[in-house]
Every structure is written in structure tokens, then in C-alpha cells.
Amino acid sequence: MLDFRDNLTPVNRAADDLRRGLPVVVAGADGKGLALLPLELANGPALDAFEAVAGTGFLMVTGQRAEVLKVGHKGWPVVRLKRPGWMESADLAALADPTLDLASPLKGPFTRIDHPDTDTDRAALKLLKWARLLPAALAAEIDDAATVAAREGWLVANADAVLAVDLSQASALRIVARALVPLAGAEKTELVSFRPLSGGIEHIAIVVGDPSRHSPVLARLHSECFTGDLLGSLKCDCGEQLRGAIKAIGEAGGGVVLYLAQEGRGIGLISKLKAYSLQDQGYDTVDANTRLGFDVDERVFAPAAKMLKSLGFSTVRLMTNNPEKVAALGRFGIEVTERVQHAFPPNPHNVGYLATKKSRTGHML
Ligand SMILES: Nc1nc2c(ncn2[C@@H]2O[C@H](COP(=O)(O)OP(=O)(O)OP(=O)(O)O)[C@@H](O)[C@H]2O)c(=O)[nH]1
Ligand SMILES: [Zn+2]
Numbered sequence: 103m104l105d106f107r108d109n110l111t112p113v114n115r116a117a118d119d120l121r122r123g124l125p126v127v128v129a130g131a132d133g134k135g136l137a138l139l140p141l142e143l144a145n146g147p148a149l150d151a152f153e154a155v156a157g158t159g160f161l162m163v164t165g166q167r168a169e170v171l172k173v174g175h176k177g178w179p180v181v182r183l184k185r186p187g188w189m190e191s192a193d194l195a196a197l198a199d200p201t202l203d204l205a206s207p208l209k210g211p212f213t214r215i216d217h218p219d220t221d222t223d224r225a226a227l228k229l230l231k232w233a234r235l236l237p238a239a240l241a242a243e244i245d246d247a248a249t250v251a252a253r254e255g256w257l258v259a260n261a262d263a264v265l266a267v268d269l270s271q272a273s274a275l276r277i278v279a280r281a282l283v284p285l286a287g288a289e290k291t292e293l294v295s296f297r298p299l300s301g302g303i304e305h306i307a308i309v310v311g312d313p314s315r316h317s318p319v320l321a322r323l324h325s326e327c328f329t330g331d332l333l334g335s336l337k338c339d340c341g342e343q344l345r346g347a348i349k350a351i352g353e354a355g356g357g358v359v360l361y362l363a364q365e366g367r368g369i370g371l372i373s374k375l376k377a378y379s380l381q382d383q384g385y386d387t388v389d390a391n392t393r394l395g396f397d398v399d400e401r402v403f404a405p406a407a408k409m410l411k412s413l414g415f416s417t418v419r420l421m422t423n424n425p426e427k428v429a430a431l432g433r434f435g436i437e438v439t440e441r442v443q444h445a446f447p448p449n450p451h452n453v454g455y456l457a458t459k460k461s462r463t464g465h466m467l
Contacts, residue, residue: 117233135247141198145191156242167395198238225261234370272404288352311356320357336451368400407434
């Protein structure tokens with residue numbers, strides 16, 4: 103059996119350091135690497151330490167963010183920019199974060215560095231996303247990545263391990279605890295928790311009743327939404343969809359809701375709140391994500407497929423309006439025999455959000 107610890111642990115540890123605003127190194131197969139500092143946290147002693155070792159460095163942003171910054175990006179997923187001499191820590195944060203535009207109007211133009219699309223570059227921004235940070239970095243090339251990192255105490259993640267992290271982490275999921283938790287409308291419910299072998303992001307299956315493993319199970323993949331699920335936010339339909347799914351599954355006699363730790367379509371709560379702040383300025387949910395430098399939807403549904411298989415389910419009747427969820431489960435080996443509509447009437451605060459889902463992300467509403 104593969105030991106996923108070898109692949110996952112360095113990636114998760116490096117992501118943790120990035121979240122502390124510490125430099126890390128992403129290393130390519132040739133031993134060369136990129137030292138990285140997240141732009142949104144590039145300040146203070148960590149910035150000084152980075153510059154002392156790596157110089158002023160250059161900037162890395164996604165193609166989406168480059169577009170907003172009016173830098174031609176030739177369709178590249180990652181774009182390197184020269185770091186203008188005037189850019190200090192507050193300017194660096196503002197380059198990454200469009201919610202700071204009013205306080206710190208961008209002072210372009212920026213100059214692209216023509217650089218081929220490499221695994222190391224893509225891994226660098228993937229690691230920032232995995233750390234639930236904005237995908238924009240101060241970076242510098244390092245010839246002997248392992249030696250420099252060891253000398254400076256910087257953690258190293260291999261580019262290929264970073265690029266495979268979603269699938270490795272999904273494969274490494276194991277059931278770690280299960281307990282009966284009676285829910286309103288579904289009293290015979292068991293919560294089954296999953297954790298990757300070497301630790302990391304945890305997901306929960308909500309198994310209602312005792313659904314058969316021999317016929318398609320009524321199932322819902324629910325991505326975590328702190329604001330909607332917990333606070334009852336009216337900006338989205340998540341709270342209604344979560345409680346509605348549990349109720350409907352209870353009434354149908356059994357099934358499963360997967361509660362997936364994919365807050366904000368995979369960008370994390372802080373970045374989702376930044377997206378909401380852009381929505382306050384008039385951008386819709388799609389444009390807010392791309393202005394921040396993200397894809398419209400950053401979720402990978404491999405963990406969901408792995409959880410279903412671990413629970414003994416291979417075919418589902420999926421409660422969703424999102425065709426991508428149906429396609430993704432199919433790609434990861436779960437057959438969707440039926441899509442079950444799962445929509446609720448809009449309210450004045452989420453009517454625009456639901457309309458955008460229909461018109462721009464293909465939701466069948
Ligand atoms: N980035 C971002 N995430 C959002 C926004 N509004 C809601 N979300 C997140 O979107 C996800 C909603 O997930 P789901 O309801 O499972 O997915 P869906 O794609 O709408 O598909 P179905 O509900 O199954 O039709 C949750 O993780 C929310 O936190 C937003 O404006 N921006
Ligand atoms: Zn929501």
C-alpha cells in the first residue's frame with residue numbers, strides 16, 4: 103500500500119507555514135525551486151527574511167488576476183510579473199487583494215516576464231490555494247532549493263506532490279469516528295467522519311436511516327457554507343438546501359448527505375468574505391471569484407467519491423442542480439443514475455445569486 107504520508111505531509115506542512123506568512127519552497131524534479139511568500143501576508147520580518155535571502159524577487163499571479171490587472175497573459179494559468187521598485191508590503195497585499203483597491207488604488211502598469219508554463223509555477227499557486235490564501239505570491243528562483251531551505255529553516259514541498267494533492271488527500275481518507283446523532287426530521291442518523299491518513303482536511307457523512315447498498319442511494323454533496331448553513335445567511339441557498347436535503351432524505355426512508363469542507367466553492371471562508379465584499383460593489387459571484395484570482399469553482403469532488411465508496415455506495419440518485427457535480431462523480435467512479443432537482447424559492451437577497459448560477463454556471467434551476 104502506498105504511504106500517502108510521504109506525499110501529503112510536506113505539502114500540508116508547507117501550506118500551514120504559508121498561512122503563517124512564512125516563506126516556503128516549491129521544488130521541481132531538477133532540484134531547482136521557487137521560494138514563495140503569500141502576497142496578502144508579505145510584510146514584517148518574513149518579508150525582510152525573504153528579501154535577505156532571495157532579493158526583491160518577482161510577482162506571480164493567476165491568469166484571471168493578470169486579466170484584472172490588465173496584463174496580457176496569453177491564456178497562461180500562471181503569470182510572472184516584474185516587481186516594480188516602488189512596491190512595498192502594503193502595495194504587495196493590494197496587488198493580490200482587489201478588496202483593497204479603494205484604499206490602495208493599483209499603480210500599474212505591470213510588466214509580464216515571459217516564462218514558460220512550468221509545473222513548479224503552477225504548483226506554487228496551487229499551494230497557496232490549498233492553504234486557502236489568495237493565489238498571488240512574491241517569488242524567487244533558487245538553484246539549490248534543498249540546501250537553501252534547510253539553511254533558512256524553510257519547508258519544502260515537491261511540485262508534483264502539490265499538483266496531485268487533491269487526489270492523494272482523497273485517496274488517503276479513512277473513517278475515524280462514527281456516532282448516532284438524531285436530527286430534526288431524521289432521528290435515525292449516523293455521522294461518519296473521514297480524515298486523511300496523515301491528518302488534514304476532514305469531511306463528514308450524514309447517513310440517514312439504513313440505506314440499501316444494492317440500489318442507488320439518494321445522496322447530496324453539500325459544500326460547507328458557514329454563513330448559510332450556520333448563520334442562516336439569506337445571500338445564498340445553502341442553509342435551505344442542507345436542511346431540505348436532510349428532511350427529504352428522512353422522508354424518503356434513507357440516504358446520505360456528504361458535508362464537504364469546501365467552504366466558498368473551495369476558496370475558504372476568508373476569501374469568500376472578500377468575494378462578498380466585491381459583490382457589495384456590484385460584481386456577481388462569478389466575477390468576484392475571478393477578480394480575486396480564483397477559478398469560478400475550485401472544488402474537486404474526489405473526496406466525495408471516496409467517501410461514498412468507503413460507505414459501500416457505488417450508484418447514487420444525486421440531489422443537485424449543478425451538472426458539474428454529476429459529471430465529477432462519474433469521473434471518480436460513482437454512477438449517477440438520476441439527478442434529483444434540489445431548488446428552493448428565492449428571497450430578495452439571493453435572487454441575483456441564483457440567477458447568476460443559472461445564466462453563468464450552468465445550474466439547472
Ligand atoms: N466563492 C463563493 N462561494 C460561494 C458564494 N455563495 C455561496 N458560496 C459557496 O458555494 C458553495 C455552495 O455549494 P453547493 O450548494 O454544494 O453547490 P452548488 O454548486 O450550488 O450546487 P447544488 O446546490 O448542488 O445545485 C458553498 O461552499 C458556499 O460557501 C459566493 O458568492 N462566492
Ligand atoms: Zn451558502
